[in-house]
Amino acid sequence: MQYFPVVIMEREPILESDLSQLSIKNEEMKLIEDLPYELLWEIFDRTPESISNIRLISRLFKSLVDEYALSRKCMRLVDYVQFNFESGNARAMSVVINIEERFKNLFELRFKLRNPDIELTRRLQRADYGVTLGYFLEFNVVNDQSYLMLLRETMGESLKTVIVNENSNFNQAKSSFVSAFLEDVHFDKLQCQFNYLSEQKFTFLVNLMANGNLRKLHLMVEYVTLADPVESLVRLSSLATTISVTQLSVNGLAEDALLFFGKTGFNWAPTFIEMMNRRCDKLNVHSDYAQFMQKDHADLLKEKLPKIKKKIWFCTSCECYEDKFEYTENGSEIKYVKCNNFERFLSVKHLLRVGE
Amino acid sequence: PNVKLVTSDNEEFVVDFRIAKMSVTVSRLMEAMNMSETDDASLLSNSIPLPNVTKAVMARVIEWCEKHKNDEPKEEKENDKRGRTTHVVSDWDKEFLKNDEFGRLCQLMGAANYLEIKGLFNDISQTIANMIHGKKSDEIAEMFNIHCDLTEAEKKEIRKKTAWCED
Numbered sequence: 159m160q161y162f163p164v165v166i167m168e169r170e171p172i173l174e175s176d177l178s179q180l181s182i183k184n185e186e187m188k189l190i191e192d193l194p195y196e197l198l199w200e201i202f203d204r205t206p207e208s209i210s211n212i213r214l215i216s217r218l219f220k221s222l223v224d225e226y227a228l229s230r231k232c233m234r235l236v237d238y239v240q241f242n243f244e245s246g247n248a249r250a251m252s253v254v255i256n257i258e259e260r261f262k263n264l265f266e267l268r269f270k271l272r273n274p275d276i277e278l279t280r281r282l283q284r285a286d287y288g289v290t291l292g293y294f295l296e297f298n299v300v301n302d303q304s305y306l307m308l309l310r311e312t313m314g315e316s317l318k319t320v321i322v323n324e325n326s327n328f329n330q331a332k333s334s335f336v337s338a339f340l341e342d343v344h345f346d347k348l349q350c351q352f353n354y355l356s357e358q359k360f361t362f363l364v365n366l367m368a369n370g371n372l373r374k375l376h377l378m379v380e381y382v383t384l385a386d387p388v389e390s391l392v393r394l395s396s397l398a399t400t401i402s403v404t405q406l407s408v409n410g411l412a413e414d415a416l417l418f419f420g421k422t423g424f425n426w427a428p429t430f431i432e433m434m435n436r437r438c439d440k441l442n443v444h445s446d447y448a449q450f451m452q453k454d455h456a457d458l459l460k461e462k463l464p465k466i467k468k469k470i471w472f473c474t475s476c477e478c479y480e481d482k483f484e485y486t487e488n489g490s491e492i493k494y495v496k497c498n499n500f501e502r503f504l505s506v507k508h509l510l511r512v513g514e
Numbered sequence: 515p516n517v518k519l520v521t522s523d524n525e526e527f528v529v530d531f532r533i534a535k536m537s538v539t540v541s542r543l544m545e546a547m548n549m550s551e552t553d554d555a556s557l558l559s560n561s562i563p564l565p566n567v568t569k570a571v572m573a574r575v576i577e578w579c580e581k582h583k584n585d586e587p588k589e590e591k592e593n594d595k596r597g598r599t600t601h602v603v604s605d606w607d608k609e610f611l612k613n614d615e616f617g618r619l620c621q622l623m624g625a626a627n628y629l630e631i632k633g634l635f636n637d638i639s640q641t642i643a644n645m646i647h648g649k650k651s652d653e654i655a656e657m658f659n660i661h662c663d664l665t666e667a668e669k670k671e672i673r674k675k676t677a678w679c680e681d
Contacts, residue, residue, distance in 0.1 A: 193620055197627055197639070204601070204643035210676070214651035214669050216662050270676045280679045 199226050203233050206264040213267075227267045230315055235261045235268075237290065238319035241336050243327040249300050251332055255293040255313065262291055269312040278305065299335040310339055319347040320366070326353040333362045340369060347374040348398075351406075355382045355420070360390055367397040374400040380408050382420025388429050391419065395433035395441075405445035418443075418450040427455040430472070431462050440471040440514075448475035448502060456504050464490040469508035476504035515551055517544070518561040525569035526561065533579045534562070538630030566628045571621050574614075578634050581606060585633065601636040603644070611641045616658055 202209060202223070213223040226232075240254040257265050273279065285292040297306060320340060348366055352359055367375060375398040384390050394401060405418050416423040426443075433441055445451075456478050463472055464487045476494070479502075484493045491512050493505045507514075517534035519527045531551050534540045540562055549556045564572070603611075611619065619638055626635035646654055651669075655662050664672070 193624060194627075197623055200635075200639045201642050201646070204640055205647045208643075208646050208649070208654075210673075211649065211651045211654060212646065214662075214664065214672060215655045215658065216660055217664060219660075220664070220672065266678050267676055270678075274675060276679055284678065 195222065195225070198222060199229075202226050206233075206235075207260045207262075209267060210263045223267075224271060227264060228271055230311065232264075232268065232314040234314065234316040234318065235265050236313050236317035238321055239313065239317055240321035240323065243322075243324045243329075243332050244296070245325060245327045247298075248329055249298045249331055250296070251299055251335070252294065252296045253309075255309070257291055257293075259286075259289050259291055265293075265312065268314075269308070272311055273308050278308075281305070282309070299331050306335075306339060310343070313343070315342065316344045318345065319349060320345045322348070322350045322366075324350075324352055324359065328352075328356075328359055328362075330358075333359075337362065337365060337369070340366060342369075344371055346372055347376070348372050349376040349378075351378040353380050355379045355384060357384060360384055364393065364397065367394070372398060374398060374402075376402040376404070378404040378406055379419065380406045384420060387420040391429055392432050392436065395436040395438035397437065399437055400440040400442075401433070401438050402442040402444070405447060405450075407446040411447070413447065414449055415447045416450045416452070417447045418445045422450075424450075425452070425455045425458075426450070427458040427462075430459060430474070431466070434463065434466050434468075434470050434472065439468055440511075441473075443474040445475045448477045451476040451478060451504070453478040459504065459506060460492050463506040464488040464492065469510055471507050471511045471514055473503050473505040473507075475502070477502050479504075515554060515557050517549070517557055519572065520561045520563050521567050521569045521572045522565045523569050525572070527569075527572055527576060529576055529579075530583070531557070532583050533576065536579045536583065536631055538632075539628060540564075564629070567625045568621075571625045574618075574622055575625055575629065575631065575634065578607075578610060578637075579631070581610070582633055588633070601640045603637050603640050607637045608641070611637065616642070616645075 202212070209223055209227070213220050235257055237256045237258060238254075240256070242252045242254075244250045244252055269282070270279070281295060283294045285294060295309070322336065348363075350363055350366075363377070375394060377394070391403070403419065408415075408417065411417065418424070418426055430441060430443065451474055456474075456476050459472070459474070463470060470490070479494050482494050482496050484491065486492070486509065489509055491505070491507050491509055493507075494502070495505070496502045515531045516528045517531055517540070519529060519534065519540065521527070534544065543562050544550075547556070547560050547562075549560055567575070611622075614622065619642055623635065623638040623642070626638055645657065649657070652662065
């Protein structure tokens with residue numbers, strides 16, 4: 159038999175109607191310094207712009223704020239970090255870290271507490287965009303390792319979006335650096351633009367997705383040189399819930415080409431259906447060559463996607479129908495929209511997700 | 515059905531079962547003591563000891579719970595824990611907390627944390643944060659009733675050390 163302490167009451171119990179008569183005496187009051195650190199941190203989280211002022215209250219508060227600011231488990235400060243694979247040097251890259259203005263004091267305190275050297279601070283150029291700020295750094299992936307790890311610690315373990323622009327300057331040293339920089343960092347969204355999507359770059363992409371534990375992927379490509387583009391897209395659909403794939407225009411290719419993701423005149427409909435049967439439940443397909451989606455492909459999507467047993471959201475570039483239409487089937491809205499002379503879309507959306 | 519809650523200063527509060535369940539801590543204790551809504555005997559024969567809450571604070575907690583007992587439960591996203599915390603304090607909650615001094619708010623915050631009443635905890639921590647927001651260090655110190663042990667020269671030095679190169 160379990161024993162629980164029972165308090166024997168000598169007084170009558172207080173009823174809810176008597177509550178207003180009670181007051182808290184001054185001697186019972188607790189001082190803010192007595193709060194456990196994690197509760198103080200909860201307050202700091204909600205007013206990060208006040209951090210510099212709280213730090214000047216007293217020696218105790220200075221040390222409390224410093225401990226808070228040095229924590230790796232800091233709340234998410236960074237909106238996005240963008241890696242640019244610069245040309246001209248096999249090891250040259252640049253990074254932009256974008257944060258909301260209200261996180262400026264905390265972000266900079268985290269950086270300065272780890273690195274008081276003003277010369278090192280100067281390397282990180284700050285640009286003010288109004289409600290957001292960008293911190294820009296050009297670096298060498300080999301020589302600047304320690305500086306970059308300092309930046310990584312400043313950023314914390316969570317951020318919203320990672321952007322990778324490889325600009326045709328991808329190599330092992332740069333991709334390894336980006337992977338190492340983002341190791342154990344959680345991010346919701348990954349946005350990658352590849353001029354040429356090769357097997358090596360695809361492996362890099364998949365590793366980043368697996369490491370980041372992300373939900374959203376936006377992939378933009380020009381040329382795709384993968385051995386099996388179909389299988390590759392299906393694989394991505396197991397790694398993210400929201401996927402956007404954009405086929406950018408390719409230099410010299412006619413507007414009426416049927417290109418999408420490295421294949422010309424290919425029926426992608428079965429692949430998109432297969433993707434929606436995996437982890438992915440939101441797929442946005444855009445191609446600068448919208449005729450890649452031919453009528454029999456689109457008809458298959460209209461027929462099969464509403465039958466998938468989950469609340470899906472699907473949209474693709476499509477120019478194969480003459481007139482716009484809209485109807486409901488099996489709890490999904492099927493719609494063909496002509497936004498203007500250039501943009502036409504076919505969408506299949508669960509009725510609960512139409513507003514997304 | 516009613517539940518008996520006993521504070522650190524041996525005061526007994528009789529509250530509605532629904533109110534008791536708003537506290538995750540109390541819910542867990544009731545479960546451990548095999549107290550259920552449908553078993554009046556179990557509710558009558560047991561009291562829930564809450565050694566970290568005084569009667570005065572408990573009264574305020576119950577007043578808040580009374581107002582919010584019919585609220586829809588809020589979905590908390592996975593990332594919210596260390597994500598950005600934005601909580602809008604409702605007009606009623608602002609009114610409820612507006613006359614509490616800092617010390618009292620801190621007590622309530624500690625109690626909301628111990629009792630695991632997320633809504634009350636969010637209201638209080640956001641209220642304190644709002645009070646701090648936009649104030650200078652000496653104004654915050656005055657609000658907190660804290661004596662500043664830093665000299666002006668030391669403050670200047672602290673500011674200098676953490677200033678960005680462009681400031």
